[in-house]
Amino acid sequence: MGGLIFGYDIGISGGVTTMTPFLQKFFRKVWEKKEADKSTNQYCQYDSQTLTMFTSSLYLAALLSSLVASIVTRRLGRKLSMLFGGLLFFAGALINGFAKAVWMLIVGRMLLGFGVGFANQSVPLYLSEMAPYKYRGALNIGFQLSITVGILIANVLNYFFAKIKGGWGWRLSLGGAMVPALIITVGSLVLPDTPNSMIERGQTEEARAKLKKIRGVDDVDEEFKDLVAASDASKLVHHPWTNLLQRKYRPHLTMAILIPFFQQLTGINVIMFYAPVLFNTIGFGDDASLMSAVITGIVNVGATLVSIYGVDKWGRRFLFLEGGVQMLICQAVVAACIGAKFGVSGNPGDLPKWYAITVVLFICIYVAGFAWSWGPLGWLVPSEIFPLEIRSAAQSVNVSVNMIFTFAVAQVFLSMLCHLKFGLFLFFAFFVVVMSIFVYYFLPETKGIPIEEMNQVWRSHWYWSRFVEEADYPNGGMEMSKGNHGPKNV
Numbered sequence: 001m002g003g004l005i006f007g008y009d010i011g012i013s014g015g016v017t018t019m020t021p022f023l024q025k026f027f028r029k030v031w032e033k034k035e036a037d038k039s040t041n042q043y044c045q046y047d048s049q050t051l052t053m054f055t056s057s058l059y060l061a062a063l064l065s066s067l068v069a070s071i072v073t074r075r076l077g078r079k080l081s082m083l084f085g086g087l088l089f090f091a092g093a094l095i096n097g098f099a100k101a102v103w104m105l106i107v108g109r110m111l112l113g114f115g116v117g118f119a120n121q122s123v124p125l126y127l128s129e130m131a132p133y134k135y136r137g138a139l140n141i142g143f144q145l146s147i148t149v150g151i152l153i154a155n156v157l158n159y160f161f162a163k164i165k166g167g168w169g170w171r172l173s174l175g176g177a178m179v180p181a182l183i184i185t186v187g188s189l190v191l192p193d194t195p196n197s198m199i200e201r202g203q204t205e206e207a208r209a210k211l212k213k214i215r216g217v218d219d220v221d222e223e224f225k226d227l228v229a230a231s232d233a234s235k236l237v238h239h240p241w242t243n244l245l246q247r248k249y250r251p252h253l254t255m256a257i258l259i260p261f262f263q264q265l266t267g268i269n270v271i272m273f274y275a276p277v278l279f280n281t282i283g284f285g286d287d288a289s290l291m292s293a294v295i296t297g298i299v300n301v302g303a304t305l306v307s308i309y310g311v312d313k314w315g316r317r318f319l320f321l322e323g324g325v326q327m328l329i330c331q332a333v334v335a336a337c338i339g340a341k342f343g344v345s346g347n348p349g350d351l352p353k354w355y356a357i358t359v360v361l362f363i364c365i366y367v368a369g370f371a372w373s374w375g376p377l378g379w380l381v382p383s384e385i386f387p388l389e390i391r392s393a394a395q396s397v398n399v400s401v402n403m404i405f406t407f408a409v410a411q412v413f414l415s416m417l418c419h420l421k422f423g424l425f426l427f428f429a430f431f432v433v434v435m436s437i438f439v440y441y442f443l444p445e446t447k448g449i450p451i452e453e454m455n456q457v458w459r460s461h462w463y464w465s466r467f468v469e470e471a472d473y474p475n476g477g478m479e480m481s482k483g484n485h486g487p488k489n490v
Contacts, residue, residue: 001184002082002123003143005089005177006116007150012173013055013109015158015293021167026102027051050102052411057106059407061113062120063400069121070396077197078126079188085118086185090178097175112177119184120399124383125391129194130214133450137311137380144376145304150180152297159294195224196388199231226452230388241393249390251464255443256382256394260402262435263378264409266327267428268370292360299364303371315447316377317439323373324436328429330366334359335425374435378402384446385454 016022023031027050065088073081092111099105124143131139157176161169195214198207207227211220244253307319337359386394417424444457444464458468 001146001180001187002085002119003146004150004153005180005184006119007147007152008154008177008180009058009112009116009150010147011151011154011293011297012158012177013058015155015162016170016173017051017055019158019162019167019170019173022170024167026054026099026105052413054102054105054109056407056410057109058113058116059403059410061110062116063113063403063407065114065117066121066396066399066403067117069118070392072118073122073125073197073395074200074392077193077201078122078129079191079193079197081118081122082126082188082191083185085115085122086181086183086188088112088115088118089181090185093175093177093181097171097178099171099174108174115181117399117403120402121392121395124379125395126194128383128451129196132215133448135312136384136451137316137447138308140380140383141304141308141311141376144379145301145308148297148300148304148371148375152294152301155293155297196227196231199227200388204228226450230452233387233389244390244393244397248468249394250467251458251461252386252390252394253397255385256397257401258438259378259382260398261405262431262438263374263402264405265428265431266370266374266435267331267425267431268367268375295360296364296367299367300371300375303368304376306368307372307376310372311377311380312447315445316381317443317445319373320377320439320443321436323369324432324439326369327366327373328432328436330362330369331425331429331432333362334366335422335429337362338422338425381443381446384451385457387454388452 017027020031029050069081069084072084088111092108092113092115095104095108095111099108124140127140127143128136154173154176158173161172163169164172192210192214195207195211198204198210208220208224211224211227212218215223243249310319337355341355382398383395416427420427442463444461446454446457449457455468458464
């Protein structure tokens, strides 16, 4: 439900902002521009800052709340964090559904954002800690799968609600988020808390009983000892935030910042935006944008299932690199096709059938490449590499960076499309090259390694080993004294 709600909110706003009654009521300027501008330039139709603000205020709010959420998650457990998330979602959806003016829209959207911050903070952590490490990857990607399903549901609902006579369908679309919000609120009351989190709050015996119940075996001593040891190490840390800056956490911090940064710069948003125009030309007519959203949505869900199957089998690195190559090829092809036909003026003229079909095909292959590599792994890898003492703070950094760049890309995207034209694809393709090189050289494989033993991974890595050395003592005896003037001991 945590993922579903997030996906629903991502998917719903895109559809709602194209509904005419909605634009007429709240964003007259955009609507007038869209009506007046019957010109052929497809690149600049939706270039408006307030409209983007409606969509992206969600991400800003999520950013702020994930910082608060980290403290709640640590002090009060993962469970309460989910409960707060659910309540905030409910409030936001309610206000949006009954919105009378733009400020209500933005307030509702921000409440949803606060909810997203709490959910994205606690749900992946909860999953990583509850899962037996054999299936950790698969269960965690379940979160990403729910996001994709949420987007798909939102697209399908938007399609039907847009058809409602009297033009109040958008109220149903926005208010619909109340359903998953209720489920997650009620659900979080029923769920058990994670053993890790109980130990962290000093309830050791309950935690042992809980662990037996979750694992379904009586002999949990080994795992239990690991958890307690990890928790004791984390107790010695009073300031997880300043702690993140220590030299021995350099690899973790790097990953927490770069992985979500790259995830947003794969250009997935651009592709999703372009689909309607192209599908229109194959002859889907006006329901084209829906069809395209649903088709890409289905591909998205399908490919995420592939990664659930493959992530603990073939490993994380393989998926990252394969997905990168796949996205790169598709971006090049799509840029070439669009450049050839839309040119710089943004007027496609008549597009032949085979042309549109080629582009759609490559867009689908591209979405698939994203959905089984950077999509899910961008959430999975950061949540499993952090040691407990910084886990909740580092997860916040991860969510925050993700939201900052989602926000930035969403705010700037329509203007960039307007100015860079098809070059936008090449801009993102460049980043795909960079991120694949980064993964190849700097990301160690983490499949099948128990979370508590992640440290070995860094110690045996050709580059990161010089940061973590034998930094097993809690305060990191080497601190920052060496400074950052490169490795002294190569």
